[in-house]
Amino acid sequence: MNDSFFRKxxxxxxxxxxxxxxxANAIQYxxxxxxxxxxxxxxKVGRLAKKEVPQQTEDELVNSIVKNGKAVNISDIQDMLGRQ
Structure with a gap:
């Protein structure tokens, strides 16, 4: 892609x-x-979003993701962080 796109x-x-x-690389592998x-x-998502992730929220996310064993959807994490 073009550098100006990334700069924007x-x-x-x-x-x-x-x-x-x-x-993205960490999530992929x-x-x-x-x-x-x-x-x-x-x-890392919390840091990038400049949001503190409370321990309880982190635990809920971890339990949900590990239980399902599926790839994480960043928008789901962002949604959960937005509900704080």
């Missing part, structure tokens, strides 16, 4: 594209039955 996204979100790509990996991803 960075300026609107305040999140460097390198961090977005790193998160993550083992969602591994609680430690899931917690790491949730914390």
């Amino acid at each position: 996204i960075e300026s609107k979100t305040g999140v460097p594209m390198e961090e977005v790509f790193a998160l 993550a083992d969602f039955s591994d609680e430690r990996q899931v917690r790491k991803i949730i914390r």
Whole structure:
């Protein structure tokens, strides 16, 4: 893609594209039955969103994701963070 496209996204979100790509890569290769990996991803999403994830919310997300063992949907995590 074109660099100006990424610069526009960075300026609107305040999140460097390198961090977005790193998160996407982590999600793509993550083992969602591994609680430690899931917690790491949730914390990274929280940092990128500039939202603190309360322990109870993190635990609920982890339990839900690990129980299902499916790939995480970032929009679901963002939705849950937005309900705080």
